[in-house]
Amino acid sequence: MKKCLNDRVFDIISQVGESENTPVYVIGGFVRDVLLNRPSKDIDIVAVGSGIEIAEKVARKLGSNVKVSVFRNFGTAMIRYGDYEIEFVGARKESYREDSRKPIVEDGTLEDDQKRRDFTINALAFSLNKKDFGALLDPFNGENDLKDKIIRTPLEPDQTFSDDPLRMFRAIRFSSQLNFKIEDKTYQSISESKNRTKILSKERIVDEFNKILLSTKPSVGIKALENTGLLKEFFPELQNLKGVEAKDGKMHKDNFYHTVEVVDNVRKKSDDLWLIWAALLHDIAKPKTKKYIKDTGWTFHGHEFLGSKMIPSIFKRLKLPLNEKMKYVQKLVQLHLRPIVLSQDIVTDSAVRRLLFDAGDDIDDLMILCEADITSKNEYTIQKHLNNFRIVREKLVEIEEKDALRNFQPPISGELIIKTFGLDPCKTVGDIKNAIKEAILEGEIRNNYQEAYEFMIKKGEEMGLSPRKL
Numbered sequence: 423m424k425k426c427l428n429d430r431v432f433d434i435i436s437q438v439g440e441s442e443n444t445p446v447y448v449i450g451g452f453v454r455d456v457l458l459n460r461p462s463k464d465i466d467i468v469a470v471g472s473g474i475e476i477a478e479k480v481a482r483k484l485g486s487n488v489k490v491s492v493f494r495n496f497g498t499a500m501i502r503y504g505d506y507e508i509e510f511v512g513a514r515k516e517s518y519r520e521d522s523r524k525p526i527v528e529d530g531t532l533e534d535d536q537k538r539r540d541f542t543i544n545a546l547a548f549s550l551n552k553k554d555f556g557a558l559l560d561p562f563n564g565e566n567d568l569k570d571k572i573i574r575t576p577l578e579p580d581q582t583f584s585d586d587p588l589r590m591f592r593a594i595r596f597s598s599q600l601n602f603k604i605e606d607k608t609y610q611s612i613s614e615s616k617n618r619t620k621i622l623s624k625e626r627i628v629d630e631f632n633k634i635l636l637s638t639k640p641s642v643g644i645k646a647l648e649n650t651g652l653l654k655e656f657f658p659e660l661q662n663l664k665g666v667e668a669k670d671g672k673m674h675k676d677n678f679y680h681t682v683e684v685v686d687n688v689r690k691k692s693d694d695l696w697l698i699w700a701a702l703l704h705d706i707a708k709p710k711t712k713k714y715i716k717d718t719g720w721t722f723h724g725h726e727f728l729g730s731k732m733i734p735s736i737f738k739r740l741k742l743p744l745n746e747k748m749k750y751v752q753k754l755v756q757l758h759l760r761p762i763v764l765s766q767d768i769v770t771d772s773a774v775r776r777l778l779f780d781a782g783d784d785i786d787d788l789m790i791l792c793e794a795d796i797t798s799k800n801e802y803t804i805q806k807h808l809n810n811f812r813i814v815r816e817k818l819v820e821i822e823e824k825d826a827l828r829n830f831q832p833p834i835s836g837e838l839i840i841k842t843f844g845l846d847p848c849k850t851v852g853d854i855k856n857a858i859k860e861a862i863l864e865g866e867i868r869n870n871y872q873e874a875y876e877f878m879i880k881k882g883e884e885m886g887l888s889p890r891k892l
């Protein structure tokens with residue numbers, strides 16, 4: 423255990439603690455991650471005394487260029503040293519008066535401090551003190567919970583969660599990231615206290631949610647959010663995907679479980695958060711577009727367009743960025759059926775050209791999403807689709823080489839059309855430009871200046887225009 427504390431910085435913290443007569447410990451995520459063999463650069467130090475004073479003395483000993491940032495209001499201080507970010511705090515204790523739910527926070531022992539932490543696996547500490555340097559201090563059996571892969575609160579879960587309701591999301595996030603089980607009583611408490619999450623800022627919730635999306639199997643966390651009722655509180659649109667309906671013996675699939683499967687599939691191929699968001703939202707408008715048509719069955723006509731339109735308000739409410747990341751998600755949601763439609767039919771060059779034109783640089787991501795979207799239980803159907811997607815991919819490469827449509831720039835400018843036919847700026851210019859683009863996409867001409875120029879002259883003449891002598 424001591425090996426991970428070999429770094430000079432721990433030695434210096436230990437010396438300062440000794441000379442100040444203040445016991446010092448590493449606590450929380452760093453200890454957990456060491457025991458899990460996960461490298462970590464965020465170090466939390468608890469001092470049984472003033473964390474700020476220890477930090478200032480440690481910084482001085484580390485060197486004149488080491489700065490300490492002090493946050494007096496919170497009683498904390500932070501030092502950046504090499505790759506490390508080291509946060510210092512004094513050990514605290516919380517006690518409750520009978521007449522108030524608001525805790526009184528005062529100085530405490532190490533164990534007092536460990537008690538007020540979120541989970542047993544995050545309440546572990548290493549001693550940095552001379553007498554037992556490197557010893558693991560584990561009053562709540564966190565080490566066992568790490569071995570048994572269990573998330574559990576050190577105190578009664580209701581109390582731990584009422585201290586900070588974000589911990590309910592953190593429990594699910596850690597269980598998803600680490601593939602741990604949330605202990606029954608802790609899980610039960612989340613289900614019962616979910617309405618307390620209303621007071622949390624959307625930023626804090628979404629921060630945890632994004633970590634769930636980036637975990638190896640996001641469905642673990644998303645299903646737990648649904649199951650405990652947290653999802654309904656902050657993301658009703660996703661919750662609304664759940665459920666099935668049957669008419670005339672015909673049933674549609676449960677779009678919630680389908681969606682989480684698609685998210686898992688995308689996550690296997692990519693760690694791009696926004697591609698994962700696109701997977702999460704690809705069918706978001708299905709409940710709103712659902713119709714039952716006799717003889718046809720269930721339809722969700724236009725869900726890709728409506729879904730894309732719903733995204734700005736969802737992003738705004740969840741305080742996600744309203745920038746090109748959002749536009750990218752909208753674009754993928756809007757286009758997510760195109761390769762499927764294409765692969766159900768004979769894959770024509772012109773359809774592939776149009777897809778490439780519309781998707782641009784995002785074509786590869788779109789293909790990942792579409793392949794992930796095949797969640798049929800029927801192996802034959804899966805293989806048929808995958809095979810067609812393979813043909814689409816081959817054609818994409820072939821057409822890309824021939825026509826360079828990925829970032830289409832019109833080979834003939836509006837100005838050249840004006841000059842060639844002696845026109846004023848008018849609708850005809852746009853019509854000719856569009857006709858050139860269509861001819862390229864249909865494969866009538868190739869995407870180069872010469873062929874486009876000849877096509878322009880022919881088109882202009884068809885429209886009664888004659889080229890001026892230049």
Ligand code: CTP
Pocket residue numbers: 449450451452464466538539540541544545586588589592
């Ligand atoms: N903590 C807590 N309650 C919270 C947040 C944090 O008790 N709502 C405690 C835990 O002991 C945690 C430590 O503060 O280990 C540091 O928190 P943070 O840096 O947010 O999380 P880590 O556990 O280090 O994990 P990660 O870096 O993955 O967020």
